Amino acid sequence: MENPASGPGAWSSSSRKRRERDEQEETPPDTDATGHSLSLEENFTFSDTLVALRIMRAQFPRIDKVSVRPFILRSQLYSSVDDRTQVDRELESLRREKVLRIFKLNTGQDDHAIMFVDDYLNQIERISKRMEGKKQYDVAVLEWFKIHVISSKLDPSIGHEELCTLLSMGGKVKDDHITLLINAGLLTRQLIDPTMYWFTIPNIGSVLKGLSQGRKELLSFLNRRKYKEMMLAPLERKCLRLSPMDMRFHLRDLIGSGHLKTAKTPSGLLVRVVKE
Known part of the structure; x- marks a missing residue:
């Protein structure tokens, strides 16, 4: 039986919430009312985590030769919103609303990246289009991953058995499907437990x-x-x-x-x- 909290209705509801937030923005978040680009000192701290996320997303640098959607580090939020407990609480709320995803980064430190779900889905779509013309790839698994895994599994990691169960809602799962997801940069095996995977940001x-x-x-x-x-x-x-x-x-x-x-x-x- 499908969990109503993670079904298509919940997914479309969260999409509507994201659209409503988008419509509330009338000026670019890193400019003032006159369109003047603000320096770091002029917009150093914020009272709201979502406002901070939007501004830092807009300020994400353009990177030559690397196709990666904007992401924000949790540490950057801690520098921008005075109350760290508030940041953690609001991040958790936005994560549960499927507005954003949180990724554990492989930097050797306790780093976490935050990406808006729409940006993440856009990146998966780019990968799918790039692989479509190559016959050796069964790109259908990317759609299964997007619809059945991303929409219901909100944690930074997932076990092999649960991953296969969710993917099987789209079709028959093969080992090659898991390998493709890893090669596409969407998953990486955990070193401590090879039956567990971290969700990852492609091309990062x-x-x-x-x-x-x-x-x-x-x-x-x-x-x-x-x-x-x-x-x-x-x-x-x-x-x-x-x-x-x-x-x-x-x-x-x-x-x-x-x-x-x-x-x-x-x-x-x-x-x-x-x-x-």
Whole structure:
């Protein structure tokens, strides 16, 4: 018997909620009423998690040669909304409403990425279209995955047996289907338990490498300064050599993860390395 909370009705209901939220937005979220593009200092903190998510999604940097939809790190939200308990509570609510998904990242740290469900489904659709012309791929499993797995399994991970049960609602499941989902970048096996999978964001590998390198580069830059600090405004304008992400992306991440902190001064916000 189908769970009414995870059936097609719930999926269409959550889609309507997302559309209603979209219709409420009249101006681009990273600009003011006059269309002026806001600096990081001008929109550094927010009172609402969804507003913060929308602004950071709009500010996600364009990455050459990598087809990945915008995502936001949980640490970036922690830097932008003062109450971390509020962030976690609102993220959980948005996750259950199927507005967004949360992914555990393979960075060696406790990193989590947040992606709007519409963006994630769009990325799966792109993969499906790319594979359609190749006869060796049974792309029907991508549709099964989208309709039966993504719509009902909201956690960051899933067991092999449950995955096969959900996929079988679309058709007969073969080992090749699971292999295709892994090769497409939608799943990865957990190292500790090979019968469990993490849901993953396709094409994110090179971006994660740049994320780690950019963190090190920014911290190294600030550590070389006399007082290990710099005003936020000029720091935001600097470019990183080793990361495809921009300075704003890395500053929000490192402030939210506690590696950097800010202090208000008469001249504006100061960014300082946190002493270990």
